[in-house]
Amino acid sequence: MAIWAGRAASSAALVGFGLDSVVEVLSAAAIAWQFAAPDSETRERVALRVIA
Numbered sequence: 001m002a003i004w005a006g007r008a009a010s011s012a013a014l015v016g017f018g019l020d021s022v023v024e025v026l027s028a029a030a031i032a033w034q035f036a037a038p039d040s041e042t043r044e045r046v047a048l049r050v051i052a
Contacts, residue, residue, distance in 0.1 A: 026050065
């Protein structure tokens with residue numbers, strides 16, 4: 001939503017904030033996915049690649 005609002009307002013700062021929010025949500029989802037497995041070490045490498 002912030003990305004759309006930033007584009008509508010021609011605000012680079014708002015678009016940047018929206019993109020940063022997307023990155024944060026993807027990182028949190030990767031960590032949740034990693035720890036949802038019974039053996040989280042098997043998913044650790046994939047989660048680290050997603051976060052990086």
